[in-house]
Amino acid sequence: MTTVDQPTPVLSAFRNTDLQTQHTVEQFLYAEAELLDDYRFDEWIDLFTDDVTYWIPNRETRPIRERHLEVAAQDEAAIILDDKFFLKGRVRRITSGISWSEEPPSRARRLITNIRVQPAAKPGELDVRSNFYVYRSRLERHQDWFVGQRFDVLRPADPASGYPFQIANRKIVLEQTTILAPSLTTFL
Amino acid sequence: MVDLNELVDSDRGRVDPRIYTDPGVYERELEFVFGRSWLFLAHDSQLPKTGSFIQTYMAEDPVLVVRQRDGSVKAFLNQCRHRGMRICRADAGVSKTFTCTYHGWAYDLEGNLINVPLEDRAYKGNLDREAWGALKVPRIANYRGFYFGTWSDETPDFEDYLGDMAFYFDAVADRFDSGLEFTAGTTKWVIDCNWKFAAEQFGGDMYHTSISHASGPIALTDQQVVRGDPNLVQGRQFGGDGHGSGGYIYPERNMPPNFFRGQQEHEFTEDHLDEIEARIGDTRMKKVNNHNTIFPNFSWLGFLWTMRVWHPRGPNQIEVWTWSFVPKDATEALKREIREKAQRTFSPAGVFETDDGENWTEVQQVLHGFKARQNTFHVGMGLGHEERNAGGLPGVTNDVFSEVASRGFYRRWHDLLVGKSWKQIQKEEAARVSAIPESQPELAEGAR
Numbered sequence A: 001m002t003t004v005d006q007p008t009p010v011l012s013a014f015r016n017t018d019l020q021t022q023h024t025v026e027q028f029l030y031a032e033a034e035l036l037d038d039y040r041f042d043e044w045i046d047l048f049t050d051d052v053t054y055w056i057p058n059r060e061t062r063p064i065r066e067r068h069l070e071v072a073a074q075d076e077a078a079i080i081l082d083d084k085f086f087l088k089g090r091v092r093r094i095t096s097g098i099s100w101s102e103e104p105p106s107r108a109r110r111l112i113t114n115i116r117v118q119p120a121a122k123p124g125e126l127d128v129r130s131n132f133y134v135y136r137s138r139l140e141r142h143q144d145w146f147v148g149q150r151f152d153v154l155r156p157a158d159p160a161s162g163y164p165f166q167i168a169n170r171k172i173v174l175e176q177t178t179i180l181a182p183s184l185t186t187f188l
Numbered sequence B: 001m002v003d004l005n006e007l008v009d010s011d012r013g014r015v016d017p018r019i020y021t022d023p024g025v026y027e028r029e030l031e032f033v034f035g036r037s038w039l040f041l042a043h044d045s046q047l048p049k050t051g052s053f054i055q056t057y058m059a060e061d062p063v064l065v066v067r068q069r070d071g072s073v074k075a076f077l078n079q080c081r082h083r084g085m086r087i088c089r090a091d092a093g094v095s096k097t098f099t100c101t102y103h104g105w106a107y108d109l110e111g112n113l114i115n116v117p118l119e120d121r122a123y124k125g126n127l128d129r130e131a132w133g134a135l136k137v138p139r140i141a142n143y144r145g146f147y148f149g150t151w152s153d154e155t156p157d158f159e160d161y162l163g164d165m166a167f168y169f170d171a172v173a174d175r176f177d178s179g180l181e182f183t184a185g186t187t188k189w190v191i192d193c194n195w196k197f198a199a200e201q202f203g204g205d206m207y208h209t210s211i212s213h214a215s216g217p218i219a220l221t222d223q224q225v226v227r228g229d230p231n232l233v234q235g236r237q238f239g240g241d242g243h244g245s246g247g248y249i250y251p252e253r254n255m256p257p258n259f260f261r262g263q264q265e266h267e268f269t270e271d272h273l274d275e276i277e278a279r280i281g282d283t284r285m286k287k288v289n290n291h292n293t294i295f296p297n298f299s300w301l302g303f304l305w306t307m308r309v310w311h312p313r314g315p316n317q318i319e320v321w322t323w324s325f326v327p328k329d330a331t332e333a334l335k336r337e338i339r340e341k342a343q344r345t346f347s348p349a350g351v352f353e354t355d356d357g358e359n360w361t362e363v364q365q366v367l368h369g370f371k372a373r374q375n376t377f378h379v380g381m382g383l384g385h386e387e388r389n390a391g392g393l394p395g396v397t398n399d400v401f402s403e404v405a406s407r408g409f410y411r412r413w414h415d416l417l418v419g420k421s422w423k424q425i426q427k428e429e430a431a432r433v434s435a436i437p438e439s440q441p442e443l444a445e446g447a448r
């Protein structure tokens, strides 16, 4: 069903995806962003597979020769490393009405761009990279920007769900080493 | 102009909110409070080999903390003596020398100036390299693998500075035969609030937890959260020498697994019960494992395995630097469990921590008002109900829902700020402590 062409066997950043796949992936990510922007967290959480890992690793400033150490490994510091159970827990908390860092809730708008698709290791799954620019406004005049890249694995979903994919893995790499925000309670 | 003497009245439990906002007070506290206190620099495990370094701060001053060839740890101001450039600009790494990227002056692992480009032609023999090394942190204490530094030669030795807090710090720092290690990497974020809100709260505030963090447990369990009656819960709070430590008292040396305490941690504790008891004793296993601050800005939560420094960034902002810590000989599975729990609860996305930042930023915002700053804050909880050496806990303690630690924190802060000598500060502290009544037997009973 899905055809994704790699034009050369060398390490090229160029990924050519058939129009239909590209289109479907993009519309899926936009739909996901819409659920979050519109506070539809209970529907959003269903977009994740039960075996998902949702991970925001720590990041530090390193010289070029140590750049491979810039983004933390999984046994190092992270901002979030959740499975489905705890990701669900965050949704439960944020919608509880007593979660004071999101009650009253922040307003957020997600811009998802630079969507690149290629086949994943497992047949049928897709490796999808996207860039995001998330603006959050909170209370009277507080504002934050969260900018970074997502590394998603998308798995075909039951069409009855209304969505073509589920997210089977998400790694989020932020551009900031020191998070210039008092809290990261906005889902990325 | 603010009258420094009027800012804090610990005898009555009152503080003037301008201690959180006034630029003049802030400038003075950098020099008189931070400049005369022991500040946390690094843990042994962050500097695994010769040349390992981290860049950190002593208040606003950037310092490089470096593992030396002889295994010791030294620190120096990360500022080139030529024109003030930051000498090293990586957060961490391993290096043999540090070369300033402005004009190329190079420093060794101790901060000595060892190379100057074009030295003969440019300086013609007139540069005394020995005199122009980086500014060294003159005093560094290694306390059970935790390195603290101070610029001041007047400040008492670290153990003396800790006072009775050593007992409470050891409950964590000296708990295991194998010692502790930090998870690699420092998680950092920024909160627009004065550093004292954070430092004081971690030393002395169990009162806020069930309200501020009402939603925290909801994220950790899908079961109904059953809350005990806070009127019945047992707990003590220690306050002394500006430090604070407090928390609930547990009936057993090991707690059954629950949403705060994972299976791995429960099993590890079970396997190490005798070891832990031999090291810290039954009292501390049950009574000391919650919130703590070593004055001025190093804090930890024992049972949530998180440590942090609240670096001041002007009167209205802090950088929070956090690490989770684990027993060195823990299994990979336990290390993972602890790390994830610490991250999940106390980090910029922590389901508890984010509530704290929300409070402090709002408090700071409100203080823009002139009326708000002319107000007086109440730090009088439990005033007059202090006891000495209650229930096997050394020093001055009070109910867990009290502000004995906060009053002590502000007193020490204020004494340093106004410029009292350390000698005088310690003399007054000793007199105050000895005037507090020894514990009553009923209390010792109740606190058991």
Ligand code: FES
Residues within 6 Å of the ligand: B080, B081, B082, B083, B084, B085, B100, B101, B102, B103, B104, B105
């Ligand atoms: S400022 Fe460092 S060499 Fe000139």
Ligand SMILES: [Fe+2]
Residues within 6 Å of the ligand: B208, B209, B212, B213, B352, B356
């Ligand atoms: Fe808190």
